[in-house]
Amino acid sequence: MSAARPQDERLLATFLDLVRIYGPSGSEAPVAAYCARALEEAGCEVRFDDSAVVTGSDTGNLIAQLRGDAPATLVLSAHLDTVEPAGGVEPVVRGGVVLSAGDTILGADDKAGLAAAIECVRRLAESDGPRPNVRCVFTVQEEVGLTGAKALDPVDAQGDLCLVLDADGAPGGIVIGAPTHYTFTARFTGRAAHAGVRPEDGISAIAMAAWAIARLPIGRIDEMTTANVGTVHGGTA
Structure with missing residues (x-):
């Protein structure tokens, strides 16, 4: 078995960090702070919108921009919140699969999406070739009715390509229905x-x-x- 690349190990470490942070719907601030710090360290300009006035969450939606040298804009979207029980998560890695060790959720929905978006930004920032502008849009309260997304300024979601990292299936698929x-x-x-x-x-x-x-x-x-x-x-x- 080949050794994991340092970038892959970093991706896993980010995911493990995220799932340990308590962040159910309405209490996403600690998760948002972690993501903001990671994206700023990667070279992004980070801000929060004023959606908390509408959603009642303890933070707004996070919008981060990595400037590129190509005219196109790639938007990466994920959500900051998880369902309960989300406290005291202890992840374990068994056979290359991350599981919850206790009586809690793991929180991969959608911290896997957050970790993937952060790692994508890091790798693009570290690359030598031309790169597009990248905007990360991390919303609050997805699990309770997409409240944060509904309060988002549509301008923040505009781009040449938008990937929503919150579904299974092959990349590029279009989700036309979801549980409610x-x-x-x-x-x-x-x-x-x-x-x-x-x-x-x-x-x-x-x-x-x-x-x-x-x-x-x-x-x-x-x-x-x-x-x-x-x-x-x-x-x-």
């Missing part, structure tokens, strides 16, 4: 009654909720749809 979710809250209101004197006058909200939940289709409903009951709260007795 719909949530709703049901409230059941009962009627109090004296448990020892007139229990028949009472109506149990918990019993109503249990009856309704027991009749819901749970799990896989069809090839494209699943359903789940998230949390149940109630009762004062």
Whole structure:
């Protein structure tokens, strides 16, 4: 087996650093700070937009520009946030594959995209040949409805080629659909009654909720749809 190239080892190290940083939707600032520092060290001009006013996140979208000597602009897009449980991630490498060692996610969605974009910038900055302008656009709150991307100034996403590093398949593919979710809250209101004197006058909200939940289709409903009951709260007795 041939030894890993230093650049490949650097890419892996960046990814391992990123997955150890806590950064769920709305709390992306530590991840953004790491990315900003790495991109600045690679020669980028880094700034944050004012999207936090709209998203409520603790940071704005990160936009970094590496100046090139060719007229074209390459845009690399990824998102800064992950789903929970995202704290205390301990990555391990087994057989060339990175896994989570504990009861957490790994966070490759989308820290693999962040690491790849950062390494791309580094390698272009280190190359001797002509290179395009490169703009990295790292958005917040992708996992909760693309909130950061929706608040992004479209000018920041303009380029001759834009690669979104957040999907599987061969490079150059076009994603025309993605998972989404719909949530709703049901409230059941009962009627109090004296448990020892007139229990028949009472109506149990918990019993109503249990009856309704027991009749819901749970799990896989069809090839494209699943359903789940998230949390149940109630009762004062």
